[in-house]
Amino acid sequence: MFNAIGEKLEEKAMINFLQRFDANPFKVKFQDNEYIIGEGTPSFTVNMKEPIPVSKLMSSTSIALGEAYMDGTLDIEGDLYDALNHFLGQMDQFATTGDVLNKLTHNPLTKKHQAEEVQSHYDIGNDFYSLWLDDTMQYSCAYFEHPTDTLYEAQMHKIDRILKKLYLKEGLRLLDIGCGWGFLLIEAAKKYKIKGTGITLSHEQYEKFQQRIKDNHLEDYLEVRLMDYRDLPKSGLEFDRVVSVGMVEHVGRQNYQLFNDCVDSVLVKGGVFLLHFISGMDEKPGDAWMSKYIFPGGMLPSLREMVADMTEDNFHVLDVENLRNHYNLTLLAWDKNFRAQLPKIRETFDERFIRMWDLYLNGCAAAFYNGMMDLHQILATKGINNDLPITRWY
Incomplete structure (x- = not known):
């Protein structure tokens, strides 16, 4: 009673x-x-x-x-x-409440702890991601040139657009920070014959990218390293172009300036830097459920703070593009694939994990649709570069 x-x-x-x-x-x-x-x-x-x-x-x-x-x-x-x-x-x-967010968002920013946070999400397994990503294995916002584009076509458009923005030429050295499974560098090497280096903290992505380099016979053009971005300044490496897609969200608000400093340390004068990242309208900590279950330690930069930090390193911003609606479509496509693969996913994962992942994909799609998050690409040069086209050549 x-x-x-x-x-x-x-x-x-x-x-x-x-x-x-x-x-x-x-x-x-x-x-x-x-x-x-x-x-x-x-x-x-x-x-x-x-x-x-x-x-x-x-x-x-x-x-x-x-x-x-x-x-x-x-x-x-x-x-x-x-x-x-x-x-x-x-x-x-x-x-x-403040204490809940503090516990979830004030995580140690040590290399060891941040590597563990990244691996907790990206090392779920290549087999898992291959079930619902497209054949390019890109886990970032696609670019839908047409409403009828397939996910694969939209991901190819995204890569093509980024590579054109970087204004690549044969022999240029390209660094991809947070390279994922390596498709961007593979396409850059095939189309432009660049010399590329990818760095990641994910063991699963590292192994898959290594295999892809061999499968595509690109050993003379590409390499991948298990490496923290904070090790770049002492690496002795030097690049003409730097790209980072969906990685800076993992470094923590206190490290945004450090991240840009590290890019500056390896980019030649006049070099081109493209930063692709999920952004928030302001500098709030973010969503508690997402921090607890999906991206521990994740933090969304605002556009204004990222531009301000880039300016500190004398990066000159050439262009800023918002792909918010493209990410909404990307996530809905991922979730459609995810649901289609549920019989196979259930062979490995329990129902709680499946419901969590379904909630994550749909929740992010809704968040982009409602403008709670944006997806920005910033294109900048280190110092002045007057040799690039003066129009949006891409």
């Missing part, structure tokens, strides 16, 4: 909390009761096996709802992406 009454009180308290997300109507169903939040016909239904304590929702709305979905306590009747669009479009109504 007492437990039943307590559960009803928690149910009512949860509904009172959810009333803040009333911009568009949705239904909440418990075992014995259902409620409508907002006005009009509900576009989706939140099915609850048991109420989430308001204390958890107030401590971190993101973690409380995310963990409930992962555990199967909360399920969505309808389209998960549409539901997340609804909630993330009202992100200002989420609650997160």
Whole structure:
């Protein structure tokens, strides 16, 4: 009797909390009761096996709802992406206490700890990523020149666009910081005959890239190293071009200037630097659930702070491009592939992992759609370079 009454009180308290997300109507169903939040016909239904304590929702709305979905306590009747669009479009109504964010975002920035954080995500396994990425094995924002582009075509467009921005020529030395599985450098070597070096902290990516170099007979053009960007200044390496795609988000806010300093240390005068990164509108810590489960230690730079840090090293910004909507389409394509491969994924991973990953892909797609995150490419030169075209040649 007492437990039943307590559960009803928690149910009512949860509904009172959810009333803040009333911009568009949705239904909440418990075992014995259902409620409508907002006005009009509900576009989706939140099915609850048991109420989430308001204390958890107030401590971190993101973690409380995310963990409930992962555990199967909360399920969505309808389209998960549409539901997340609804909630993330009202992100200002989420609650997160300072101590929760501090524990998740104030991680040690040592080389050892940051390597462990990177490996926790990227070393899940090449077999896993190959199931739902396209054949290029690119785990970053694609570029959709046409609405009908396949994911593979859009990823090829992205690489082509980046390589054109770098204004490559035969024999130039190109460094890729956070090179992933190496496709960008492979294409650069094939198309432009550059001399390329990729660095990564992921053992899985390192081994796959090494094999790809051999398979493509590019040993005379490319090399990959297991290397921290902070080791670049003492490496003795020198490059005409530097590119970094989706890596700076992992270095920590305190290290953004250091990251740019390290690029400066190996780039020749007049050299070209392209930085491709997920950015936030301001310098907030980020989402608690994402920090806890997906990208431990991850932090989104704002565009303004990254440009300011680049300016400290006398980088002259030539161009800034926002590919936010392209990342929304990329993530939706990944999730479609992910869901299509669920029978194979279930052979290795449990249901909680699968629900977590599905939530991650759809949640990020919704976050880009709602402008909570942007995807910027900054093109800059080290000092003045008057030899490059004066129009956007790409």
